[in-house]
Amino acid sequence: MKTLTRLLCLAALCAAATACSKVTVENYDKIRVGMTYDEVKQLLGAPNRCSDVMTVKSCTWGDEKRHVQVSFVADQVVLFSSENLR
Secondary structure (H helix, E strand, O other): OHHHHHHHHHHHHHHHHHHOOOOOHHHHOOOOOOOEHHHHHHHHOOOOEEEEEOOEEEEEEEOOOOEEEEEEEOOEEEEEEEEOOO
16 A cells, blocks of 8 residues: 555656646747847756757757757857647
8 A cells, every 4th residue: 555655646746747847838939039048047947958069059948759949059049949849
């Protein structure tokens, strides 16, 4: 019985974490070209990963199935896209 209770608690925590995600259509719609990295980070939270190639910093929020990707040059948004946001 303790195992079942623990599993249910774990499932509830996972569901709550997903529900609180800032990677939403509403927040994606607020991203604008020219925003700074800090402004996007404030909107979406900390990115899951970033990479720097030449002068472009590309960051991804979310996972492989559902995410927002933003590219920055000189700390400003130049390009952004999303996949499977609901």
